Amino acid sequence: MPDQTADRLDLRGDCARCFGLCCVALPFAASADFALDKPAGKPCPNLQGDHRCGIHPQLRQQGFTGCTVYDCFGAGQKVSQVTFGGQDWRRGSAEHARRMVEVFPVVRQLHELLWYLAEALTLPAARPVHAELRRAREKTEQLTLQSPEKLAALDVGAHRQEVNVLLLRTSELARAGVRGKKKDRRGADLIGARLKGADLRGACLRGAYLIAADLTGADLRGADFIGADLRDADLTDADLTGAFFLTQPQVNGARGSAGTRLPTSVTRPVHWTAQV
Template sequence: MSDQSAGRPAGSELRGDCGSCFGLCCVALPFAASADFALDKPAGKPCPNLRDDHRCGIHARLRQKGFTGCTVYDCFGAGQKVSQVTFGGQDWRGAPGERARRMFEVFPLVRQLHELLWYLSEALTLPAARPVHAELRRALDRTEQLTLLPPEELAALDVGAHRQEVNVLLLRTSELARAGTPGGRGRRKDRRGADLIGARLKGADLRGASLRGAYLIAADLTGADLRGADLIGADLRDANLTDADLTGAFFLTQPQLNAARGSAGTRLPKSVARPAHWTARG
């Protein structure tokens, strides 16, 4: 669904491959008529724009047709994992009923696990996190093993509990990485979960800041210095990142970036790609 799928720190298994998926995000997930979606759709019902070949009939015109939410979504490769591995290439269209229901049930769970794989993979690229690399590798291996469970075991899995365990490691990784951020007062700022909706942060020094889960919806971050900041779970919908410097920012995902506004002058980490819809000046 997303505008971009390139640039991730891990391999292709953590990049959405729509050609190997049975359009699961377009069927399994619900959405409501809003600024992000042009209509209501319950979970388990195919989007009317989904073609018989599992491709989107309006993919090139999603934003114009009112489906912006589709352009910022990314399954982190969970779609092809569930389609080709968990269910061995068995299409939900040819197996309505229990198998289709189970496929739609486990897809969001595997998507959460793949997102964790993305974070763990990136954590292992951070030199400052070397003291916890062994633990991160074990957590990565364990998470990958969970994604390979059969459908019945996946459906019964407490993904929330596993996320909490992994989050302890990711928090430690964040502390180590941010401690090494050169200069700036931002590294001493803990803005976890902060309400920064519409905040005026133009030119702000946020180097090494923790913005985990912060609400930055429509915030003005024009020219802000976000080098070495932790952006895991930060809500960047409609945030203005024009000319901002996110070099070295970590745990930033492509969906977060796709939901924001930016420009050719926005400096990005190598782990993400510049969204196609960004204009020259945001």
């Protein structure tokens, strides 16, 4: 089996190899997450000529919290260096820049799927579907290597649905090994829910809305977090050991503490240490 750890290194954003695509391609609206409005295709005013953010160390203080919880899963460097062969959008034609902006979100979705597939292949309980997962991963990787024209025309939603069938089966297999009754909270509205100390071992939290939920000291071992919205959720002293399909953007959007136990696939956000 390929080294999954090595595979996932390429699925983390590397801004040094990207042309600041997330700062150009993505739109955002003035809100608690962003200090101003910006349409898709227009460079953020904080983007410098070297494609670096001029206020990166002060993003949260300057009202750009949304930027700190975003991750392209390595799509930025893939589009910059592979899809467009290192040709900067600033130096190309208007059509070239437009096409880069169009393709980036597509590749980002494909890379997110690659992240989930790579993680699924690390789960021993999912061994019965490992062969199918490997085929899905190979197909997804090949899709990311298509021409800009083919990527722009790709029905990425259909491919996501196809892969999701496998990810669902993976989740069922992985959670089956967790002892006790496993709660199904798929797509549940748990905004602001009081779940302090809750036993959510092996729970299905796929697509659940956990915005500002109190999960202090909750037992979330072996839970499926794919697509869960954890913005401002309180994970202080919660145990997420063995939780899967949990991404760095989800963790970055939550609140936590030194006592929060995380799976090895993600890192503890720096801003957690500054929280009171």
